[in-house]
Amino acid sequence: MSPTHTHAGFYTEVAHYLEAIQPAGSDDADTVVAQLRKMKINDFMTKDGWLREHGRVMPDMYLEEVKSPAESKYPFDYFKILETIPVDQALRPLKDGECPLVHV
Numbered sequence: 001m002s003p004t005h006t007h008a009g010f011y012t013e014v015a016h017y018l019e020a021i022q023p024a025g026s027d028d029a030d031t032v033v034a035q036l037r038k039m040k041i042n043d044f045m046t047k048d049g050w051l052r053e054h055g056r057v058m059p060d061m062y063l064e065e066v067k068s069p070a071e072s073k074y075p076f077d078y079f080k081i082l083e084t085i086p087v088d089q090a091l092r093p094l095k096d097g098e099c100p101l102v103h104v
Contacts, residue, residue, distance in 0.1 A: 002076040008045045012057070016041050049087075052094065054101040061090035 016036060021027050024035035041049035041057060049059035063083040072078065094102060 012041060012043055012046055015043060054094075054097075054099045058087045058091065060087050061085040 016039070017032065020032050020035040020039060023039075024031045026032065037051050037053075039050075041051070041059070046057065046059040049057050052058050061084075062081050063085060064079040065082050067078055067080055071080065
């Protein structure tokens with residue numbers, strides 16, 4: 001079974017949390033969350049992502065195309081990236097989101 005986007009997301013979340021504990025000097029939730037918000041997220045799936053005030057990870061998005069069988073070179077090699085869409089173009093501004101957790 002191939003890993004899914006959900007599996008990758010869980011990996012990113014846990015890795016980012018664990019990376020924040022050491023510089024935070026604590027595993028207290030409020031202290032770690034404050035540290036999480038200071039750090040960029042960089043792993044196999046997210047490049048220079050960051051954590052928005054209401055908790056959403058803000059990564060660039062990708063326009064992908066399914067590869068033909070001839071283009072696939074190894075197991076689970078299904079997609080090719082056609083375009084990288086910067087997060088500020090892919091997702092609406094925080095002020096337009098009407099999130100009750102954020103007062104902009």
